[in-house]
Amino acid sequence: MSSNLLTVSEVARILRVDDATVRRWVKQGVLEAVVLPHVHSRQVYRIKRETLNRVLGENDIQ
Numbered sequence: 001m002s003s004n005l006l007t008v009s010e011v012a013r014i015l016r017v018d019d020a021t022v023r024r025w026v027k028q029g030v031l032e033a034v035v036l037p038h039v040h041s042r043q044v045y046r047i048k049r050e051t052l053n054r055v056l057g058e059n060d061i062q
Contacts, residue, residue, distance in 0.1 A: 032047070
């Protein structure tokens with residue numbers, strides 16, 4: 001069973017874009033994401049599978 005939360009890299013792979021593009025979309029509000037606690041300067045995001053499905057207009061992503 002797949003996780004309900006996807007990493008930036010997983011979303012980038014599904015959408016066939018660079019990780020930086022996914023991060024930019026999150027910052028611009030195009031993709032809704034959960035911000036995880038972190039200690040480094042870069043934000044750590046997780047994107048809900050249902051959010052990605054809505055963006056793609058699909059009911060399920062394999």
